[in-house]
Amino acid sequence: MTAALRFDPIRLPEKCEQLRKEVRAFLAEEIAAGTFDPHKPNREDTDVPEFSRKVGARGWLGMTWPKKYGGQERSFLERYVVTEEMRVANAPTRRFFVADRQSGPVLLKYAPEHIKMEILPRICRGEICFAIGMSEPNSGSDLFAAKTRATKTDGGYLINGTKIWTSSAHIADYMIAIFRTSPPTKENRRHGLTQFLVKMKQPGIKVNPIGQITGQYEFNEVVFTDHFIPDDHVLGEVDGAWKQATSELAYERSGPERFLETYYVLTELVRAVGPNPDTRSAEGIGRLVAQLHTMRRMSVSVAGMLQAGKEPVVEASIVKDIGTVWEQQLPHRVRDLAAFVEETATNRETLERQLDFAIKTAPKLTIQGGTTEVLRGIIARGLGLR
């Protein structure tokens, strides 16, 4: 039989529901206080440091990490609940999202103890922002083609080269990046890359903003010129970054952010059609809700696998493949269904403004964090085809 692709039904434990209530109440307070507008996913300033610190103060960052690093030792399922509630409310999570999801777990696994003690509690307090330095001008999906060099020098490394499409680099305090420490070998083209912790806002690092088709400036070009990184900022094995990449992917690829990015247009569509929709609208909404529900159940199931200590890389890739294709198509389906919404619908303007933004956002969803093509390659390998 083929690889067992099971997505066992996970029931969220009772304490998750209590937590969900707390998160909703917190978000409602913040919305009432004007910290952010849930109806405006396209606001100009998505970096809200004080919101980040408040979330940290609630104990909702680094929730699953050991207490000695500022964590709460809570479950992945509890973290899941916090993440999905933030996402659905369009909360400004930019400042802490990457650190909480991805960078923190990498540091936990590979950083020396004194770095963990220094940095992880600050992530938990919502004080610092992380970026991920993977892509380069000539290395995107083909991660192992990266050329930015880390040359050994006294007490550390000198970095020269360029990372690109780096989200949040302009506000980030740290970056976790891969640099070339050795050339690839004949036997293994993935050999020779090393993962580093980079302190941003230092000499030898220049961050150049790049405009996106949405009108936002979220991603950047990051140019390194003889930037010095001390030895204790090497994460894991020198030349062995390729061995460390896979477990990160399961965290990165299966979360609720992989199908909820454009969710807000569905809510507004339901508002626009009102309590008595025509058959066409009802069927369209029904199908979208069934698809959404199914993906969420799959995604929760992967959170359950992570909680059980598994590395569900193939399952996570399936969630991201189906989820991102869905959230990419969603604004277009909502646009189809909204075509006959009454002119008098009270939220018509909101819906149109949101659709405008979601349609511009859509193309990136199947590219960022692993393209559809890369994901299907991983799934195919899991099926024993490669």
Added chain:
Amino acid sequence: MAESDNIVVETAEKIFADLADPQTINNDKKGAWQAPLWQALSEAGLPLSWVPDDLGGSGASLADGFALLNAAGRFAVAVPLAETMLAGWLLAQARIPSPQGEMTVVPSSPKDRITIDADGTLSGRARGVPFAKTAKQFAVLAHGKEGISIALIDASKGRIESGLNVGYDHSDIVTLDKVQPVTIKPAPDGVTQTTLMLMGGVARSLQIAGALESMLDISVRYSNERVAFEKKISKFQAVQHNLARLAGESAAALAAATSAADAIANATSFNDEIYLEAASAKIRCAEAAEKGGGIAHQVHGAIGFTIEHILHRYSLRALAWRDDFGSESYWAVELGKLVASRGADELWPLVASR
């Protein structure tokens, strides 16, 4: 994915492997496989899994019964196992003992209605009733002045217009004209035609998910055997990506169906959350049957289009199962209406309820 963690599924899988091998069945043009398979299933008590011991059944849990249906889907089992299980479940709701032999449920579509006449007889027309032609008895859900009742009737008392669905299984029109039931009792609170359709829909969802698991399995195997342009077709990226999508559809169907089954097995009533689970399962599994089945055929090429090949036993049956107990279009409209009536701000709380 044949690993089983309960004795009901283990028993069933042994029987299916011995007596319901798809290739053997496909080669048997006379249907000689049917009687021994049904007999073995009956002797193991599987068709009456959902009937308590004191009503003549084997008293398995809802969860075990659902897992059994998923296994039946993996073998594309073409005897009225799901139908008899549903009929037994329906009768048990009104504490009516189940007889032995094949049964089915009437009606099998949310749009058809059987009524109780003033004299206590049953009348009405039900379309697309699976295996009505071969059933000995019908479990009927009927509407009367006093509310909903559940009845057991002899199949011979109804008029059957025989038909076949796209999977070549019986799907018949049953007309009842003042039929005297063997037994009739009021349905308990909470058991409505909608409840029956949702149960039937989840049963079909599990069967579709099982069929898709097998379609993925045989498609992967075939792609690793078939050579074209001097290499195995599994080495072509276009084929790999198609199979990755099939794996996604199979996984989505299984996740939706098992989630709904788990929700029902642990529910105290059929509330909005259960409605979301069950309707979503039927909608998503039906969509997966189309998309996933299409890919399985594409991978197989012409050989999969032949009647000799076993692929159609899964692909056509999965497509046919979409129609029973309410199609995906029907449930999408109903789910859409439910979501709209609850209002925009109640959508997320519904989705995040479990």
